[in-house]
Amino acid sequence: MTNNAISPAGKTYLFVHGAWHGAWCWDKVIPLVQAKGHTAIAIELPGHGQDIERTSEVSLKDYVNAVMKTANEQEGEVLLVGHSMAGMVISQAAEKLGSKKVSALIYLDAFLPRNGESLFALVEATLKQLSPNSRKPNLVENLITAEDHQTNWVNPELAAQIFYHDCSEADKKFALTRLSKEPIAPLATPVQLTEEVYGVIPKYFILCTESQDMDKTFLSTHVPCEKVYTLHSSHSPFFSMPEKLAEIIDEISLSIPIFSV
Template identity: 25%
Template structure:
């Protein structure tokens, strides 16, 4: 790989952080490709944790009612932050952006705002909503029936402004549901470690926002969708709908598709394969 290869920027999904790409980044570094992982708005070093999770004695009612410290974060902020991160990483030049899960909605917004800065948009089992469709509407589509994430919420998102998981729960069935939702094919020890790194609140405003897509904007950016056949967070039928809707809207720029037989988190279960897919892009 030449020193002037297009840089790669990795963006995580809801509840995760830049940490989730560490194994993939190691493989990409071995290829000699410049790459960096960043935190989404309201996550990682920008996250806020509700006081109810650390207050003792534990108050179950507060878990369901305390307004989230990230309630004000929306898709506009998340998209603007990603654009600034892309500008920094690419030094004003184009960057290949790999987004996972809800990070896909943020990538879509950033690519629509600044298509000249996104050399290639890679959706790793990510939300890729059609024009003017919020990601939350996709969550509720028939194609996503059977997903395990929404049943894991421990508060009304409309009331607290966030999608809240009870990551400190000692309910074994609940914790297994979280593993099944995100880390079904991940080594159990790694899955437990990942659960310990998740942020409990994901800003609802990111999923509530929508982006108007244009042919000269997002529609002009080369894109690849990586499907995951065992995904229990974004079901395979919904992944296929994203691809079909995009290709119908922008037939002159069809989606390249790569299939993985993985759960929602192939960056943990098969990081070498994810790195290989990314490494083959221009």
């Protein structure tokens, strides 16, 4: 017999950090989401955190495999939350994991791709869509590329303004001492997505309206989403307004029913 009532059980969230960052960026959000009755896990992507010896060798496949490994270790469905660059990662991971494993995708001021697009291609498309009144895209012009073209990083003198302008001094210091190099290969690799899998997984976008890295309004409409939320924050609401971010994440969970048999 099938019971179509929504289960009160909490959801399982896997949080994936963006470029140059690490699992540490979710430190304030994880306990807030857990306090709402959910399981919340921050994933450290290869080449980040303590694993920086082989950063230049890391591929998009390595990122995706790390997310898939953690997802498959969880019982039942998971929701993937990707910040910034990680929008590409969770999209490809969802395609591999399937709609029975991934119940929703949440893009936090993130790159939301179509089949065959790379992050670099989406950056170019986004810049072309910016109007004269759009916020100045500070990130692209402040990237420093290694001589071997295998990694890049953000100009340390401007990283605080680009990512954390509305964050506390303590959070700025915490983050700036942890930013790392980013492998370029994952940024240049096109994702391979299908309408049959990726296309049917519900997507939600959280647009940070004061983000100084790049105006992502275009990206929030690039692929159909169930809902687009807005936060009056920098690109790093996990520091500047973690409570509001956790509330949105919890609200999304309530819109995704769990059916029991």
